[in-house]
Amino acid sequence: MCWVDVTSLLDTTTTNTPNPLVDPSRSFSAMNIEALDQTVWDAVIAGTGLRESLLAAALARAGKKVLHLDQNPYYGEEYAALSLDELEAWTQNVKLSHIRSVQYKTYPVPEGSGLKKSRSYTLSLSPGLLYTASPILSLLIKSNLHESLEFLKVGGWFVYDAATPLSDPLKRVPNTREDIFNDKTLDPRTKRVVVRALKSMVGSEGVNLGTAATSSGLSLQQYLEQPSFRLPSSIIVAFTSLTLLHNLPSELPLGEAEERIKKHFDSLGRFGAGFSAVISRYASGSELVQVLCRAAAVTGNAIYVLENGIVDIQEPGSVSPPIQALPNESTEQGIRLSLKSGDVVRTRHVVGTASNLPITAPADQISSESTGYWMSIYVVSSPLKQIFQTDEPPPAAGAIIYVPAGSIEVNGYSNTNPMYVVVHSSDTGECPDGQSILYISMKETSSGGAEFFDATVKSLLQNLTSQESGADNTAGHILLSVTFKTCADLEPPDQSSSGRVHLLSRHVPMIEIPDSLVEQTMEIYEKIVGSRDAFLEKTAPQEPEPPGEKSG
């Protein structure tokens, strides 16, 4: 269960606490400030999260004037990529009410195998996985932005079985019918049933036939255990691992599981054989944000200011009834925004999450219904080569390891919830060669939490590196971990009454960059532009309009 805290929401917008990351020499010249208030912006966007940046790029490409702000000295918000020093500063200075119990920990290691210099790491708070069938990826491709990004394979999906130390503890989840039939651990009857069960859930030729059971309230486990399938738990766990959902198989609604498994198989083979997902080099989501923000800036329609935010919003309609004001007049007058830097700017629309706007948003409060998660980032001194091997080149740079409930023991207790470990290799450019990054997540439980992560990583390192290096027995070490508790599944907030302040719900990325971000962004885009047509499409380069003139 989660926690409720409204006060810290206010803290983030009203205080001016010095930030250790702030470069004091970076200040605004008088000329620049003038430029900001010489125009009526079409939109002022607070925060450079992925939705905000996607919106900025789409609006700027549609010819809208955008002022894009971020309170932090770096881009990315929930997807920000940080060096070691920045990450340590972040842990000491978390201003987000939904992130708790942050712990930054370094580990004693043999000399020479430790952490390298701070800037050789680009660590994100979430692994930023994208299915190849993701609408975000199609948008990036359609708008040619993929050319500024380098996508790497997320290769294997594994189930970790620490209980069988003699055999390979990592069991690859079969991806295709061939994989299933070639699997020596399955008997012929099981193979046939697995294929039948899969077919019933994902349909053939990508068409979801829909099982009658979908709406019956069955869990994935109940469905796969029913008499017509009677699949063993090892198979049920393999199916579950493909969902990227943190529920136990017995608590995973069938419909949701089906949708996720279908997505996995829909994504397979789109850009090559044997993989369904990709990550962008250099901390995935962060790189997407930066490419989108540059695309916005390149149009000449968007201005970027970091370490600045909105401290006050004054809407013109708040005094007089909206009926009396002609729509055009009120639009021209615009909303007055006071910025942290002391500037006052005018805009037609304001966009941001509640933590970036000076408004109280009751719906954004974390309800007791919200699910809490433990999340952690580990840096380890092993390349973990084995898990990035693929049948076809190029090798993968990402892999997913599913650690089922009950497989890791700490002080006589075992994990009651499953864990996902997303591994990034140094090919991502996120850590030095010879090291890897592990993102671990698990649903919060009443008994224990993060201590299972340490045990899991140690167990993985022991089992994987001993196989890798054979006789010389140089097991990898944990070099660093950053662990925190977070809340997900938040209710979307109500739209502001005026229709010009667009409040985004809080976004807590887990493993995947969710598809829903596109829809959320397009909704606001439509409200500002009037249509969703040509979203993010590049228009022919135009001479920019002089500031102050109405655009579009």
Place this chain on the structure above:
Amino acid sequence: MSAPERPTVIKALLIGPSSSGKTSLLKRYVDDVFEPDDTTTTIGVDFREKKLTINKKLYRLLLHDTAGQERFRTLTSSYYRGAHGILLVYDISNRDSFLSMPRWFEEAERFAPEGVIKILVGNKTDRTAQRAVKASEGEELAKKHGAIYFTETSAKTRDHAKEPFQKLVDVVLSTPGALDPNRVVARKADVVDVSAQAQTQGGGCAC
């Protein structure tokens, strides 16, 4: 792509304070034009390209401009990815412009790939009367921050305007390892091609 030989790509960036004439310098080099009234920070394109043939080998020089993101010092770290060379440009008629250069060197040092070729450029030599920075000061700064070359230019009068670009290409080509495909930043081999052509139909259903 149908060409028998794929040109080698050289990526170069321009950085430096606002109004130092980065875009003008770029336009002078690529299109040999100077637009005195064009004082906006806008460029409208992601990068400009110059095709070069050196010793019968083809090169594509991709020149990336700051897109105005230097104005509030909000260039993204991704802007620096894969750069072979960086031109750091200041305005010799503006002392503050010159004084801000150490911070630009720091930023380049922080975000650009290791071993990137840096060239310092003092622009606007046509403004003789307003000169606020001595050439010797530029020389000294270049040495201090490991820029391999320093020159003063005028995009307006063409004075030495092509020199920093030509020098950058020369040095990139003559420095062992500068174009090495095994540099992390250039390791393209393991990248997934997600372009529309690469997309296969229908996905790979297991059934």
